[in-house]
Amino acid sequence: MMNVDKLYDNAARNGVVCLGLDTSAAYIPEGFLAGFNTVGEAVFEFNRKIIDATCDAVACYKVQIAYYEAMGLEGLAAYSKTLKYIKSAGQLAIADVKRGDIKETAAMYAKAHYSGDFEADFVTLNPYMGMDTLEPFEPYFAEGKGCFALVRTSNAGARDIQYLSADGGRRVYEIVGEKLKALGEKHMGARGYSAVGAVVGATNAEEGATLREKLSTTFFLIPGFGAQGGRGADAAVYLRDNNGGTVNSSRAVLTRWKKHEDGAARFDSYARAEVLDMREQIVVTSY
């Protein structure tokens, strides 16, 4: 069974939330942090408690490697342990690494993030260098792994390149989306979606319906919800039958405890509460 099929089934069973474990030390209650010898250990144990409290309520987890790289080798050990823990909990992990490089190098990235210490079920990829940079990932798609390549991101600067009108009047992101769909059709799963997903930001919903229609076999990873300003209605336009996409929230979930007087002691329960609230917002507004 391909990972994109498992993701589809998870979304159907648990809802479409993708919980982003972009864990900064600043998100961890001081008292909890103080209980560990290293920040890396505290980050992993914080993640573990969040995963335990949410694994039946999310479609998958996304781990943003930048937060771990910023802690150096110790952080990457916590990154590796977090990925392994997600797997042991029977859940799916997206390695948010946004890699993209020439073939020989891309083959190294595929090996790095689909096997060994940093093995994940999906990786995010940056296609700016061209479609040949995705080729080394294809043998892994055949084994069930998946990816989400950047199409239209949630930041303001997305307009600088992705929105340029290019050959034939189409925008750059539309051209990228079509190329990804074509590649994905070589790697179709059993639920109507391919191993080649796309990152489409929830903060610009106007083109959402068109993208959903055109990229009919593309599973979406939808960032920008919560702290980045996206709302449930913005995210819902990218879904079909309340599936076909997973909506990410990171900071809003990890730091929900800060809004509550007893938050520090119950950060995991509050993370779950935020996931459930978010799930309800997206479902309600999509009907």
Add this chain to the structure above:
Amino acid sequence: MMNVDKLYDNAARNGVVCLGLDTSAAYIPEGFLAGFNTVGEAVFEFNRKIIDATCDAVACYKVQIAYYEAMGLEGLAAYSKTLKYIKSAGQLAIADVKRGDIKETAAMYAKAHYSGDFEADFVTLNPYMGMDTLEPFEPYFAEGKGCFALVRTSNAGARDIQYLSADGGRRVYEIVGEKLKALGEKHMGARGYSAVGAVVGATNAEEGATLREKLSTTFFLIPGFGAQGGRGADAAVYLRDNNGGTVNSSRAVLTRWKKHEDGAARFDSYARAEVLDMREQIVVTSY
């Protein structure tokens, strides 16, 4: 003194070669590899010998993190040690990480690759998500650090996005180049080049002269030489007064020993020989 000024001075003194330490276990002589307990250790010691043999003949080193990530945590320890050794040798390191993400995440990448275990003098960046993804790097430019952002890469797939004709008939890569130049003008060094460099592949030389002229204050990182098919003449068009760019070669240098009967015992000397040959090719053809 800004790193881009140091790089300029190194290029003037040592020549424009950038030695890429994209070290795969397959590039290391078997006998040498066998002398270490772990592949990570062998990779670092291989790099150390190459650095010792070449540090007065290159402008800088580029370390492609993918090769180290593919070895997991052990590989990243070797990556960290390699960066530190380059610094202790009085040389400059480009972390070839091609990162690019929303501001909060980009700030984590800047911290990760400009300080701590993975500190480098320059990083490579991918601008597909937009210019706001570069903003978190600017405080570090003010402290002397630098970057090379992708403009036009050396792979065949570069045509998929970078060559699209966009608004006003310009190509996407030209628009990206102009935006980078404008950003760089806020961070000028003393030698006429800014902290914001550009990656421009040596395998498509026809537009080289135009790029060199338009991006007059942009230092170039020029990949694609050697194993990727670029020639000295292709690289030289990106230079001005035999400076203003650094020409990368990785595999051809690291594996030159394989062409010689006594290569395994003298891989470091042969790496130096390849650097000297390459330096001569670029200088000769640029006059």
